Amino acid sequence: MTTINERRSAEDRAVERIVLRTFANTTGRDGEPLRWTVLDDTPVGTIGLASGAAGLCRLDFVKGDEHFVGRLLEAFGDRPLLRTPGALDEVRRQLDRYFAGKRLTFDVDVDLSAVSGFSLRVLQAAVRIPVGDVLTYTEIAAKAGNPRASRAAGNALHHNPVAIIVPCHRILRSDGTLGGYGGGLDKKEWLLEHEGAREPSLG
Amino acid sequence: MDHNARVARLLAAHGIELARHLRRLVRDDDVAQDLLQDTLLRAHRALTRLGRGANERAWLYRIATNAALNHLRDRKRERAALERHARERNGAAVEPDTLDTDRREALWRRVAALPERQRTALTLRVADELEYDDIALRMGGTAQAARANVYQAVKRLRLEGIA
Numbered sequence: 016m017t018t019i020n021e022r023r024s025a026e027d028r029a030v031e032r033i034v035l036r037t038f039a040n041t042t043g044r045d046g047e048p049l050r051w052t053v054l055d056d057t058p059v060g061t062i063g064l065a066s067g068a069a070g071l072c073r074l075d076f077v078k079g080d081e082h083f084v085g086r087l088l089e090a091f092g093d094r095p096l097l098r099t100p101g102a103l104d105e106v107r108r109q110l111d112r113y114f115a116g117k118r119l120t121f122d123v124d125v126d127l128s129a130v131s132g133f134s135l136r137v138l139q140a141a142v143r144i145p146v147g148d149v150l151t152y153t154e155i156a157a158k159a160g161n162p163r164a165s166r167a168a169g170n171a172l173h174h175n176p177v178a179i180i181v182p183c184h185r186i187l188r189s190d191g192t193l194g195g196y197g198g199g200l201d202k203k204e205w206l207l208e209h210e211g212a213r214e215p216s217l218g
Numbered sequence: 219m220d221h222n223a224r225v226a227r228l229l230a231a232h233g234i235e236l237a238r239h240l241r242r243l244v245r246d247d248d249v250a251q252d253l254l255q256d257t258l259l260r261a262h263r264a265l266t267r268l269g270r271g272a273n274e275r276a277w278l279y280r281i282a283t284n285a286a287l288n289h290l291r292d293r294k295r296e297r298a299a300l301e302r303h304a305r306e307r308n309g310a311a312v313e314p315d316t317l318d319t320d321r322r323e324a325l326w327r328r329v330a331a332l333p334e335r336q337r338t339a340l341t342l343r344v345a346d347e348l349e350y351d352d353i354a355l356r357m358g359g360t361a362q363a364a365r366a367n368v369y370q371a372v373k374r375l376r377l378e379g380i381a
Contacts, residue, residue: 026238029241030238031237032247036362037254038229039362040365043222085227088227088230096226096229098230099234
């Protein structure tokens, strides 16, 4: 007997096939599909998620659907985009637990294939910083193999495609000030306080 | 924003929902795909003219629903026009018909001016009512290529304000 779930997934597959063929015919986008969704109203604002077969390749702070889709279309020129929130349910669940403070670590496949060289080593070093801990830009540059490249490290962190889960917010200036953050410094501050790496600010 | 970027944006944001809606209405994957392409084309033209409305999703649903409901009627009408034209070309007596003569001639001038493969694919699809698999068999190439040719042909005619 066919269950409702099986029927639904057969429908989902047929629907996706229609959309993928339409992408190929009308826009020439015939690469591996990228699945996306947007989470509204998280404690750090609106978040865009995108994932391919290799894992989560985007976690962006965005203004909304259109903003995020525009970024994805620009960043992934040959890939069709499917809005399939269900495909990102596991990431969403882990983010919910993180924001609720129930579990501050992630177990998610992350696809950093868009990043290479020193930048990739910086992001890999960031992943190894434990919750509640921080490094300076100079320290993470050293861990990535070049202690004198703190500025390049900052640049690599600024362009981190998978925020929060690749914790580029755990890197501060040597004097303890926040430095920069692509999503806005208020978000960096929130994340660090949430993880217990910084005292909540007064006022 | 150019045509591709705009269609890509609409598809990325609404493609899954619209395809599901159309497929449920017409209960046929190939027809649903045609109608989805048709919906995007119409939406693209309207966007060019109007700019984007506040409720894009509802607006796209309306276009898609109309496209689905008009599907059979439109196919029938186009087929009749093409058949009349075929008869005229073969030297048969010209029947009085309801289609405006100027428009019909304009349509056929444009069809004749289409690139060879687009014209052939369009004619096989609309006049002969062949499935894309059969068009591919006759023309060589894949069903997807046949579908793309028909799509490009219809798009061109539409952009010229003919079909």
